Amino acid sequence: xxxxxxxxxxxxxxxxxxxxxGLLYVFPLVRxxxxxxxxxxxxxxxxxxxxxxxxxTRDIIYxxxxxxxxxxxxxxxxxxxxxxxxxxxxxxxxxxxRLPLFIPFLxxxxxxxxxxxxxxxxxxxxxxMFGVEELPGISGSWTGLLxxxxxxxxxxxxxxxxxxFKALDPAYVEAAQNLGASKLRIVFDILIPLSGPSIMxxxxxxxxxxxxxxxxxxxxxxxxxxxxxxxxxFRVNYxxxxxxxxxxxxxxxxxxMGLAIYYLRYMVAERGGIKG
Amino acid sequence: MKRWVVVxxxxxxxxxxxxxxxxxxxxxxxxxxxxxxxxxxxxFQYEIAPEFEKIYPNVRVEVVGTGPxxxxxxxxxxxxxxxxxSGKDKWDIDIAIVHEIGAVWALQEGxxxxxxxxxxxxxxxxxxxxxxxxGVNVDGYVMPMFHSQTAIAYNPRYVKDPPxxxxxxxxxxxxxxxxxxxxxxxxxxSGISFVNGWVYWQSKHTDKFLNGPYDKKYxxxxxxxxxxLKEFNKYVTMTSGNAGxxxxxxxGEIWMGPVWVDMFYTWMREGRMDPxxxxxxxxxxxxxxxxxxxxxxxxxxxxxxxxxxxxVSSPKIQAKYIVERFNWYPAIGDDYVAPFLKKEVLESxxxxxxxxxxxxxxxxxxxxxxxxxxxxxxxxxxxx
Numbered sequence: 001x002x003x004x005x006x007x008x009x010x011x012x013x014x015x016x017x018x019x020x021x022g023l024l025y026v027f028p029l030v031r032x033x034x035x036x037x038x039x040x041x042x043x044x045x046x047x048x049x050x051x052x053x054x055x056x057t058r059d060i061i062y063x064x065x066x067x068x069x070x071x072x073x074x075x076x077x078x079x080x081x082x083x084x085x086x087x088x089x090x091x092x093x094x095x096x097x098r099l100p101l102f103i104p105f106l107x108x109x110x111x112x113x114x115x116x117x118x119x120x121x122x123x124x125x126x127x128x129m130f131g132v133e134e135l136p137g138i139s140g141s142w143t144g145l146l147x148x149x150x151x152x153x154x155x156x157x158x159x160x161x162x163x164x165f166k167a168l169d170p171a172y173v174e175a176a177q178n179l180g181a182s183k184l185r186i187v188f189d190i191l192i193p194l195s196g197p198s199i200m201x202x203x204x205x206x207x208x209x210x211x212x213x214x215x216x217x218x219x220x221x222x223x224x225x226x227x228x229x230x231x232x233x234f235r236v237n238y239x240x241x242x243x244x245x246x247x248x249x250x251x252x253x254x255x256x257m258g259l260a261i262y263y264l265r266y267m268v269a270e271r272g273g274i275k276g
Numbered sequence: 277m278k279r280w281v282v283v284x285x286x287x288x289x290x291x292x293x294x295x296x297x298x299x300x301x302x303x304x305x306x307x308x309x310x311x312x313x314x315x316x317x318x319x320f321q322y323e324i325a326p327e328f329e330k331i332y333p334n335v336r337v338e339v340v341g342t343g344p345x346x347x348x349x350x351x352x353x354x355x356x357x358x359x360x361x362s363g364k365d366k367w368d369i370d371i372a373i374v375h376e377i378g379a380v381w382a383l384q385e386g387x388x389x390x391x392x393x394x395x396x397x398x399x400x401x402x403x404x405x406x407x408x409x410x411g412v413n414v415d416g417y418v419m420p421m422f423h424s425q426t427a428i429a430y431n432p433r434y435v436k437d438p439p440x441x442x443x444x445x446x447x448x449x450x451x452x453x454x455x456x457x458x459x460x461x462x463x464x465x466s467g468i469s470f471v472n473g474w475v476y477w478q479s480k481h482t483d484k485f486l487n488g489p490y491d492k493k494y495x496x497x498x499x500x501x502x503x504x505l506k507e508f509n510k511y512v513t514m515t516s517g518n519a520g521x522x523x524x525x526x527x528g529e530i531w532m533g534p535v536w537v538d539m540f541y542t543w544m545r546e547g548r549m550d551p552x553x554x555x556x557x558x559x560x561x562x563x564x565x566x567x568x569x570x571x572x573x574x575x576x577x578x579x580x581x582x583x584x585x586x587x588v589s590s591p592k593i594q595a596k597y598i599v600e601r602f603n604w605y606p607a608i609g610d611d612y613v614a615p616f617l618k619k620e621v622l623e624s625x626x627x628x629x630x631x632x633x634x635x636x637x638x639x640x641x642x643x644x645x646x647x648x649x650x651x652x653x654x655x656x657x658x659x660x
Contacts, residue, residue, distance in 0.1 A: 226462055
């Protein structure tokens, strides 16, 4: 009896949260998928997807590669910083690595564009210091974009990884140290494996934030190929073509969803393992 | 209970104070929606609204910006469609400022009214932008706010004798690889404008692109045209946007590139641009565009809307704000504006590009159908 009354009450309690989720997330999602199958005159069509594959296949591959590269570099740097801060308490680094977290994407994009330009701040500095003239600029190329992405995304990932490293029971680390393990070995054999889920979270969040970023690729990225987001904006702004834009959106959902499913499975297995 | 009475009394007192403050009771709220960059919203909010409210103290002007590019216009049209579908007698928007494409959309959807018969400033317009927009007859429905134009900027330190046409530009670029820069089509409209100009130059059917009719058969020779553009691009630096081109010009990384004239002069005045850089429009011309005032079909205050448009289109305001403050080309003939301008302002605006150049080489953007096809052709044949 008690149980039966409880459950509708519980449902009522989560209803506000659920309806916000439904209204702001599920509804637009369904609508995006829906409208990706309609042309501008309102007829059902696969034409949008055909156009996407005709025009934007390279951009999609480029976006995935770019994002994966960003995730890879971010993880590497994040783990190095976290490991260092796990063993040594260096206040300066501890504050500095968080800095990019507080700078809006738009500002980063503009700053990087000027910093990395052929006659930009970086090259002017190098020319003054070493007297090398006419260095190539990397803004407006994929290397510049990668550099900017890594700069922006690293602090967030590091924050998660460092948190996980610090939360580990120090007994494991001390035991390993007593038995004579080097710090490198401790990082690879103890810290990283035991923080697997957190690193995974850092990876997925970095991936999602990178692939959905518009301002930075728009300002720093190369003119071609373009990230998916730029193509979506272009389609909407210049063609008022929501069909193709939504098809591109659906494709990026699918890419991200693949990751999410993998992550959920992994988490479930992990939880199950701990329980058993 | 008592507390409520006190609160009510205080509120009444405050409200009556607020009302007493106003010399004139506000009767009319003139709501305008503005597509375009922030500078256009600022123009109305901080310059025009206060001046207009001085003349008509019973009016308050409310300005809402919807953002740059055709997307901004699109949003206004959608708003008007919602008003129409709601079946209301009076719509909430009194004036809208839209791109040419926005005016065409609005006209085709029957969302705007004819008003320029009652507008005396219309007689001062000298270009035909108030009659034709993207090949569509809009006569009676629109009044231009200003004209903007794209041109090629160059740095005379490196370029002594700039090319005068697209054909000469191609020669020049081959001799100076990497020194001409533009921003493609996805990073701002100055690049789009350059590409449109390229098609105007190469195609035999430019007239059709500008005046219609729309037919795919006029696009037959495009693969060849865009193949040549792709070849041209090999000698070109790609910049990251309208501002990116100006930045690279400033730093001497490129020597030449297409820019919006108003943006160029604004940067110049703000000291963000190397003052020695000059501009020209290459033959056979590059596109520019006006922004248009439209009055919604069932606007609540069409009379005041008309008065505001009349006010902003008057030679004095055109001179003071449109030309001097914002560096746009006026919506009305220069002869009418000139008496109200300081000599140096007029000279600086027409220093490089003369008014006859504008009339000769200032082309409109092509019809929507061709415009979209050009962009897609670029994606297909140049970018891929």
